[in-house]
Amino acid sequence: MGNCYVIVVDGLGVGAQDDASEYGDEDENTLGHVCEETEVKLPNLQRMGLGNIIPLASVAVESEPICAYGKMREQSAGKDSTTGHWEIAGIPLNRPFPTYPDGFPKEVIDEFCEGIDVEKVLVNKPYSGTEVIADYGEEHMETGHPIVYTSADSVFQVAAHVDVIPLDKLYEWCEFARKEVLQDEHGVGRVIARPFTGEPGNFERISDKRHDYSMQPPEHNVINLLKQQGTKTYSIGKVVDLFTEEYFTQFRRTKSNAEGISQLLSLMSAAEDSFVFVNLIDTDQKYGHRLDPQGFAECLQEFDRAIPAIVSKLDDDDILIITGDHGNDPTSESTDHSREFVPLLLCPSDKAERVNLGTRETFSDIASTAADFFGISETFPGRSMLNNSEKSR
Incomplete structure (x- = not known):
């Protein structure tokens, strides 16, 4: 059957969503602005098709990307990590979690x-x-x-x-x-x-x-259903905390992206028929919130350098999905998250329904894809991104 790896680069947005003005984020573009300001080079992500998603000043369009590429719209109300990761797992939220701009009552x-x-x-x-x-x-x-x-x-x-x-x-x-x-x-x-x-x-x-x-997440999510059917589920980074330490066979908290990448590579050497959910937090926690575009760029380069090792560990039956959970534009005047589309890369490209995946209508397309990959009949709000041959395996 193979493994399904989902890597969330925390805070990596690719431009304001249609409703961003409701959040005061109509001018935000995390990846676009970081590339403009720092001229960061990301050769391995470029080969994957990162520069095909939106125009980027320092990451070119790839004529034959190794990944299918696109971007995803968040349907849930909000722009935080819990909301983003829950929607990725197939849990959309009709109303945002409460916020307290004047402090708690x-x-x-x-x-x-x-x-x-x-x-x-x-x-x-x-x-x-x-x-x-x-x-x-x-x-x-x-x-x-x-x-x-x-x-x-x-x-x-x-x-x-x-x-x-x-x-x-x-x-x-x-x-x-x-x-x-x-x-x-x-x-x-x-x-x-x-x-x-x-x-x-x-x-x-x-x-x-x-x-x-x-908060306790609803039980109808792809991670829980996978675990119930006997598929091993792994969390690397803070993901497990966003799901109240439930639904995962094993979890590994990390101190940094470097440790998260190391843990992922170690797990990839042993994983069999598993779902692996990874969060790389440094882009958000260390650089986005602190308005440090150069640090953000260097953090992306650290991940870029790890891409060849990650891809080399993919078996023929595996899929890898790279995305974000919200934006966090370090060139903004605001230190807050931003309401942005998030990037989408699915490797290898021949497992996807098409190379250009376009603009997906919900983060839950990842939940639907994982369910499809592991043969789960339960439905989620999104659509699978796998091609017909993959669906009929």
Whole structure:
């Protein structure tokens, strides 16, 4: 049967969607603007057909790409990682997760404080994760009050110094917030534990101890159905956190893209008839949110250098899909995610219904493709991208 690999390059958008003006994102184009500003060369992704998706200043059109190529429109309301990954798995959302541009309402904070037995929280408003600990870390250490903040995304983030609040306690607090406080109308996409260390003036987040607590996803998703039928399912990176640690046979959290790529290559040497879902987060977390186009470009180059090794490990029966989950334009004035189309590369091209896959109407085309690949009869909102010979195997 073979393996189906899905790699999400986090925050990699390819131009504003039709409805981007509703989000204030009508001028965003993550990949296009990064190529314009940095003139980044991506020779291996170019051979795959990345430059065929949209015009790119530094990535040329390939006359005979090794991948089928296109772009995907997000049907779900929102522009965050949970929404994007859920739709990829066949779960569209009719309404966005709630966001809190003015901070969380008093009843939410009061219930959280009462449940974890603290007098108050600090901040309670949208803030940069690195700046919030720089500005409030010392007060947190003096008082023991947790730092609670949000962003343009649907997140409830709790930052605490590990010498003040041990990791286990921070995780307990976030689990309580997830299960007891942030449900129903306040059901944010994710609660995130953000531990940090260091001294005033030199605080540093501990990225590999971050923990995300997602909303419980509906059971009708392609990962769950694959696991139920006996197909091995693997998560590499943060994917498992977006699905509440369910539906995966095994998962491997990672500290960086380099580790994620290494874990993928290792798994590819042993995987048989498996579904492998990978998230490479550095483009988003390290460079998109921090408005660093050069860093974003170098991160893409790191992935590009790994492409030959990844492709070489594909067996004849395997397919590889590369995409994004939303945009995060580092050339923008905004540090938030952006409402963009995402790229689509399907390797090898002869397994696709056509080389130019065009503009797909939903991220769930990936769920439909995976279901088709593994012979699942359940339907999802999207359409399979496999050709007739693949469907009749």
